[in-house]
Amino acid sequence: MKKFQIKPRHIVLALSLLAMLIAFMVYTVCVSGKYSYTENVGAKHLEADQVHAKSSDETVAKIVSVENYTEEGNNELKVTVEGVNPGDCVVTLAYRSPENGQMLVRTSAFRVLPIGVVYDLTIDSFTSLKAVIPLGVAAMLLIVAVLSLSFREKQRNGEFYYSMVIIGGIILFLLLNVIVTLTDSQLWSRFGEAVTIKDILALIVSSGNRFVMFSEIPVIMVAASLAVSNIWLVVKEGFRLQNLLGVVIAVLVAGGILTIRLSDNYSVIQPDALYYFAMLANIGVAFLLSYFECMFLSTMFCAVASTRYNPPYDMDYIIILGCAIRKDGTPTPILRGRVQRAYDFEQEQFQSTGKHAVFVPSGGQGSDEVISESESMKRCLMEMGVPEERILKEDRSVNTYQNMAFSKTVIEQDAGDIYTVKVGFSTTNYHVFRGYTLAEKLKMRVKGLSAKTKLYFFPNAFVREFIGLLWEKKWKHLLFIFLFFAVLLVLYLIIRY
Template sequence: MFVTFVCLALLAVGGAVLVKERRSMFGGLLFAFSGMLLVFLGLVEALTRLANSSAIGDTASLVIVYGLFPLIFLAIVLAFIFNTRTMSTKEGRSFTAKLSAMLGLNVLIAVPLFFYLIVMGNGPLPLVVYNLLIFLLILDLLLVLLFACYLFYSWMYQMLPVKKQVDYIIVLGSGIRSEEVPPLLKSRLDKGLEYYHKNKDAYIVVSGGQGPDEPVSEAFAMKKYLLSQGVPDERILVEDRSTTTLENMKFSKEVITKHWQKAGTPSVLFSTNNYHVLRGAVYARKAGLKAEGVGAPTAFYFLPSALIREYIAMLVHFKWFTGFLVILCLAFVIRSALPI
């Protein structure tokens, strides 16, 4: 009961933060963590009651209590591992394609090893090695749990519809190989067009510079595509200096501020792929740009690796938080190793 009360309190705090600022990573992760924990506790309670029910036999009880969660765990892990094969077949054998398999294998090894070490103790292992393993495994599993919270928050953020009138629609660029936009970038542009057609007085800001291996700037190729789709030239604003998502937001804000001639603050929307929306929203907030994001659909096989890459980028972005987790895990292990 106490744990449930704490979860509800944390859920309320996270929800209150999100009501004030839906792009708050702290509020989103807190809300996601407490919500997932409540669901887990509810499922455990339901399964325990079912297992203790006289309507089923002892064998069924054992299967329910000790078999269901391991099966779910194994199914998720195997799905991540085998997704790499699909990813490699369709996108090529890159490091990014291997990310989902790396996560799956990591969890498959880390979870059983952690419980084994906790139950069996250090045994023949030197105490220093044992404590180092415990530290690494706790940090590892904590980061995996945080990834699950990140997925939930990312999904939740995109489920909130954008119904307001929009003055500017920023389309974030991605890599190009010619003056024609590739499928990934086209999906972002088409999502932007979807909202442009609902807001005929809006302007589209195409945002993306020219990389060393790109023949033209991403903004140039994006504008060319929008013109082919019937968007008037005067409705397209070009930002062609950015090379990162944060620069996308900073430089697009400069373009909008210079262009906006009315009183008040313009209503801004940005379009990208669904796996990239949350990071885009966080960077928009850092750039001081009040903008909400919408995501274009992405092939399902591409999502695991893309989301893992986004999550790693967020850990790098929030270095202080990542460092805090490391220190927290280290302090826990040191405190546990000290004699009482």
């Protein structure tokens, strides 16, 4: 299996992100020696002698100015504090209300850091923090650009492995969050104001909700089409539970969206027990739904792309993945389609390059089968004119993983080394991507050949393969979900308290 290589674009990405971080730190040191905050004092203008501001320790921070200005019909007091030496102090702002003459006092706690940055302890903010949002958007766009190049390269080279799904899911999640952030007029209308750390954390925590909100309509359309295809499948093939997987997906999607909508106002729910339950339901379901939406949509794209890929005409061996045969030992239409696709490709390869490939029909004999699947495929190939010496049977496997694993052994016994030969595999279109992921698990470099199936059969079969893929990587998914939930919980507790 080809090892991961650090490519120039990965180095550029790492250096660019590092440069952004350094630029932010330099910017922070340059501009955050002063900090301004505002106080709304009502509709009437305040005179200078009506406002008094004082620092509890001017050797730590001093008041530079107190300005009175009008903003959208309201009078605002803008207090600017400048750091002097590291330490803590409290700034007291006292003014007489122009509305009723009552004396009002407001206090804010500040800490001057050793690098001279004035940190507002009251709301957890400093001057340069407002640059985090545009900088974060730029960083996400840069990551999306680099990952898109990697995704495109894998597609072009026929490397349809699980890493491609991960890359596609990250691209989708980041891109939609960038779009939602850029189009959030309320967020950008407050850009000139103080941005707090809690604001930033709230954006991160709500990323799942933003993704679900933006993708809601297309995802509902996909879920509805899966449900419709299942109805079509039941009409054509009869009622079976496995023919209703698309309906199950549609119900889960609809239930998840409904749960998010019903728990949207969890912040006003009382008592605390119900509040935490609604909060976890809202944030948790939104994250799970967005996570599996990204996985599903990315897998769907990768699966479709894998069926449209045209392998190069340089195959030494072509594995044909088995499936059930008829009672008389002849291939079913699905299995015959796989054999035909392998044969057609081999013929095209020979006509194009003059190079023949060896066929490896793979599949054992089930308890209800008169011969092995591999023997059935071998007979079919020989009927097509393939000489027996160019057919290597693998007749021990009982599932797709064993198809690949035992076929690898057969090829190694014939060729000596699996890594010195070119290997393809032929299977039905909905099954191609799964074949790639299983080959990756076995450290095999393969190229898939896609055999067509009935249109109404494809969506449900693909859902079944997707569920199989999730189950195959279940521990990675569970670990990622656990870690993400732990991070979300910590971030939310910081925001809350």
